[in-house]
Amino acid sequence: MxxxxxxxxxxxxxxxxxxxxxxxxxxxxxxxxxxxxxxxxxxxxxxxxxxxxxxxxxxxxxxxxxxxxxxxxxxxxxxxxxxxxxxxxxxxxxxxxxxxxxxxxxxxxxxxxxxxxxxxxxxxxxxxxxxxxxxxxxxxxxxxxxxxxxxxxxxxxxxxxxxxxxxxxxxxxxxxxxxIPDFELQPEPGAAAHLDFADVKGQQRVKRALEIAAAGGHNILMIGPPGAGKTLLARRLPSILPPLSREECLEVTRIYSVAGLLPKDHPVIRARPFRAPHHTASAVSIIGGGRVPRPGEVSFATHGVLFLDELPEYHRDVLESLRQPLEDGIVTVTRAAGAFTFPARFIFAASMNPCPCGHLGDPGRECICTPHQAQRYRSRVSGPILDRIDMHVEAPRLELRDLKAEKKEESSQEIGKRITKARQRQRERFQGAAINCNAEMQNHHLPRYCPLDNNAKELLYQAFHKLKLSMRALDRVVKIARTIADIAESPRIEEINLAEAIQYRCLDRSLW
Ligand SMILES: Nc1ncnc2c1ncn2[C@@H]1O[C@H](COP(=O)(O)OP(=O)(O)OP(=O)(O)O)[C@@H](O)[C@H]1O
Ligand SMILES: [Mg+2]
Ligand SMILES: [Zn+2]
The missing domain is CATH 3.30.230.10 (Ribosomal Protein S5; domain 2)
Structure with a gap:
């Protein structure tokens, strides 16, 4: 039968x-x-x-x-x-x-x-x-x-x-x-809920850059000597991100479900992911792949943060294969069974030392590397990858006066309030378009959503000429300026917003 x-x-x-x-x-x-x-x-x-x-x-x-x-x-x-x-x-x-x-x-x-x-x-x-x-x-x-x-x-x-x-x-x-009662959207404190920006002394510039990154979904690279607090700061990034929407929860949950990673007592992922794979991780585990194609860390970080600590230590093929997700928000894995596409839209955060010993440009301690060693170390992070990172920010050694200061540092909740407002402005701006935040704008969206007045344009041309910024870098500068203006609750991009955005592209010129 x-x-x-x-x-x-x-x-x-x-x-x-x-x-x-x-x-x-x-x-x-x-x-x-x-x-x-x-x-x-x-x-x-x-x-x-x-x-x-x-x-x-x-x-x-x-x-x-x-x-x-x-x-x-x-x-x-x-x-x-x-x-x-x-x-x-x-x-x-x-x-x-x-x-x-x-x-x-x-x-x-x-x-x-x-x-x-x-x-x-x-x-x-x-x-x-x-x-x-x-x-x-x-x-x-x-x-x-x-x-x-x-x-x-x-x-x-x-x-x-x-x-x-x-x-x-x-x-x-x-x-x-x-x-089963309907799944309700209760924002859930992430695994990192106990981490708060209030614990980090000083480092105002880096905090400001992280706030911009969180507000507009931009990528960020922190460069500085050992012990400056780079890892400390990056781990606090999820604490200032707004809660996931229902659709975002479902998309993230789908990825974890396919990989068999959903905790048994916890069928919905409601907290923004924070993924920090170790630098010895293989390309397959970070990008995705395997005989039965499985999503990798870049997909597990969707709608959250992918943090690569000590960026130059990662395998070259890992860094190179980050190009597609950084540019398109998806990752394609090709296998005998066919090509598989997974979502991979995350805030990319990375940290690195400026040289192997870590003290290049550190006024507190002398660098013991030869220029050649320092150069070789930095060149492990290739130009195309660097170009795709929106913001580069220096995390200098903590000053004694920051350490001594009894000043209360701003909490994640306070920073988060500004970010929620800035995201709200973005939602209103992009209504009807398939864009969630400023970082997701394509080049052809810029004239429509980010008009610049003549002074601002002139400033941008100057940056292009004097700082030798690439075209891609210029577009990224404009998007960051848009986010800075959103945080300042300004409908227009002012010159001062643009000037601040350009600063975040200077470091790569001086170091590389
Ligand atoms: N700004 C700061 N406020 C409070 N504590 C700090 C600060 N910076 C560093 N620390 C302390 O120093 C320790 C080391 O910081 P962290 O690991 O973040 O440094 P790092 O910049 O990542 O260094 P490395 O380049 O060696 O990885 C932290 O655990 C923390 O205790
Ligand atoms: Mg570190
Ligand atoms: Zn050195």
Whole structure:
């Protein structure tokens, strides 16, 4: 007897529909699955056999062939276990097949029949809501809350194969997504909530630059001697970013879901991500990739912060492959199975010392590097990468008077208030356009959103000529000036805003 069960899987962030065909016939006992890679097949047969027996059903001593169609789709993972088990049980008449076609099933089985959570449920639910809204989506019970984030999807959660069978036999109900209260947008303190700008003494210039970066979504590089507080400052960046919107939460959650990184008790990511991969991390872990393409750190940082501490220490190929996400807000990973695109729109923050010993230009201590050593160290960060970083700011050694000052430093909450206002101005400006913040403006948007008067234009030409700024750098200067004007609650970009923005592009000229 042949039975057909609908299922789906996630490749990259895309959902693909899979038909699981189970045929049970007389003949020499065998269990073959076609349409899966070799190793996965062996494991799936063992799990399905064990789960069916331990749930109290009979595993047929017959010739079983399971086909996963379409054959050309590269299927990965263990989430076809459940549909395979249901197919075999239906084909042997142990369960009725009447209601099966109305459903889509995914889930990994353990040997005792428990249905274990799977990655990518949110992506699949999103796609089913659009393409098969009339179907009921059966997910592992632990993924039910995740599936319920998508409105218009009729999802039910199954925790054990025997519950599943009870449901198909019409003896039992399964918990439905609708039973879970609607996910409300409660901004959540990030993992770094206890980090506050009030703890950082002095460094007003760097703080100002970080405020601008947070307000307009700009990238920032901090350069300075050891112990100046660069790492300290960067870790506080999320504390001044506004809370995520519902759409942003869903987008971030989708990425973590596909990578199987959602904490079990925590199906929605509500805090802005802060990712700080170590400099020994491989290009695949930062950019994404692998046999089954998985998003990397640049995607996990979406709508949050990607912080690369000690920038020149990262592998060259890592730094070079940052070009695409920095420019386009997406990352494309090409593999045998095809090209996969993941979102990668984040605030890029980086820190570095000016030379190997760290004290070049430090009035407090002498640099012991040769000019050649210093030059070689800095050249590890290539010009094209530097050009893509909007702001370069110097973090000098703390002065004694800053250390002694008993002055109360401004808290993250106070800074955050100005940022919320500046973001509000940006939302109003970009209404109807697919732009969230100033940094996301394309070059062709500038004349419309950032008109400059003659004095400002003249200043810009001077900067181009005297500071030898590139065209890309000029565009970035204008966007930063727009953010500075937004913080100052000024509708126009004033000369003084532009002058401040230009300052953040001077350092690379003097050091590189
Ligand atoms: N501005 C500051 N206010 C308060 N504490 C500071 C400040 N700057 C540095 N510190 C102290 O010095 C320590 C080192 O700072 P941090 O690690 O941020 O330096 P860094 O600039 O990243 O240095 P490196 O270049 O060596 O990585 C911090 O843990 C903190 O205790
Ligand atoms: Mg540091
Ligand atoms: Zn040095």
């Amino acid at each position: 042949l039975s057909i069960v609908n299922s789906c899987c996630c490749l990259g962030l895309e959902t693909h529909y899979v038909r699981v065909e189970a045929d049970v016939s007389r003949g020499l006992p065998a269990f073959n699955i076609v349409g899966l890679p070799d190793a996965a097949v062996r494991e799936a047969t063992e799990r399905v056999r064990g789960a069916i027996r331990n749930a109290g059903f009979e595993f047929p001593v017959k010739r079983i062939t399971v086909n996963l169609a379409p054959a050309d789709l590269r299927k990965e993972g263990s989430l076809f276990d459940l549909p395979i088990a249901i197919g075999i049980l239906a084909a042997t008449g142990q369960i009725p097949s009447t209601i099966i076609p109305r459903h889509l099933f995914v889930g990994e089985l353990s040997l005792d029949g428990t249905i274990c959570p799977s990655p990518g449920i949110l992506s699949m639910a999103g796609s089913i809501g659009k393409e098969h809204p009339q179907k009921i989506f059966i997910v592992p019970h632990d993924n039910l809350e995740e599936a319920s984030l998508i409105k218009g999807v009729d999802a039910k959660g199954a925790g054990h194969l025997s519950d599943m069978i009870g449901y198909i036999r019409g003896e039992k109900e399964l918990p439905a997504a609708a039973d």
